[in-house]
Amino acid sequence: MSTPASRLMGNPLFSRIYQDIWRPVFTRAFSHGSTETADYDKALRAYLSRPGERLVLDVACGPGNYTGQIADGLTGDGRVIGVDFSSAMLRTALATNRSPRAAYLRADAHVLPFPDNTFDQTLCLAALYLIPDPLPVLDEMVRVAAPGAEIVVFTSAAGPVSSIPGVGLFARIGGFRIFGVDEIIDRLHRNGVRHVEQSLIGEGQYVLGSKPD
Ligand SMILES: C[S@@+](CC[C@H](N)C(=O)[O-])C[C@H]1O[C@@H](n2cnc3c(N)ncnc32)[C@H](O)[C@@H]1O
Known part of the structure; x- marks a missing residue:
């Protein structure tokens, strides 16, 4: 389904200003302009991006603004894969957040092209709210996470x-x-995820949990 927000995500110019201009402003907007x-x-x-040898999946990675930074911390055979379905975002990712430990792939977050129990960490940041049918994406993130893996x-x-x-309808x-x-x-609980920690800040939430061993 095409929405104003999804059309923006496919815009090449927007993909270029996303990381340095849009995301910092939007992030602060979640806490009403404070730095929280x-x-x-x-x-x-x-x-x-802490050092370590992990296999990480960044779902809806956009221009790779987290993917690249995570890659910089990885050691040994550690790798991060960024998945997005906007080719404009992925082209920007390759131009601005390329790394020997990062790979980018065009795919739909509803059907992640990976086997069950693969990744040590799966994340989806600032994207679920743009996806018309978002909860099955969480199911996919848990499916491809390895036992003990972290979901963020x-x-x-x-x-x-x-x-x-009225605000919800307008949004x-x-x-x-x-x-x-x-x-x-x-x-996440329905998917068996444990140790779920939720931090509610302003209009946003950060959630961390782990797939059972
Ligand atoms: C706002 S960006 C988030 C980028 C980055 N994760 C961040 O935290 O800043 C949202 C991304 O979600 C992607 N996206 C939306 N629906 C998707 C789907 N069904 N599958 C894959 N990517 C999707 C968009 O193309 C866009 O690049």
Whole structure:
């Protein structure tokens, strides 16, 4: 389904300004302009790019703004694969976040082209809210995660502003979904994900969990 937001994601010019201009502003917008989401994001980036030999899947990687940084931290045979279905975003990823330890692939997040139990970490950041049928994407992320693997999500959550009547409908017309505070964690629990930790900040949520061993 084409929405204003999905058309933006396919725009080559937007893919070029996304990492340095759009994403930092949008990240702060989640915490109403304060640095709270930006601070969490900084800590998350440091965590995701910690040194180690892992196989990581970055679902809906956009221009590779996390993929490239994760690749920089990997050691040995560690690899990260960024998946997106916007060819404009993937071209920008190759131009700006290329790394010997990163690979980019065009695919739909609903049908991840990987076997079960493959990755040590699967993440989907700032994307589920743009996907018309997002919860099956979580199922896929858990399916391809190896036993014990970590699942990491950043997305919207109904907060003080988005809970105002009419705001959700307005956002949805633009192609942006506002999740109920339990929707993501409930779906992860239904998939057997354990140790689910949710941090609600303003209009957003960071969720971490692990697939059972
Ligand atoms: C806002 S960007 C997020 C980029 C990056 N993950 C971040 O955190 O900044 C959202 C991305 O989701 C991608 N996307 C949306 N629906 C998708 C789907 N069904 N399968 C794969 N990628 C999708 C878009 O093409 C876009 O690049």
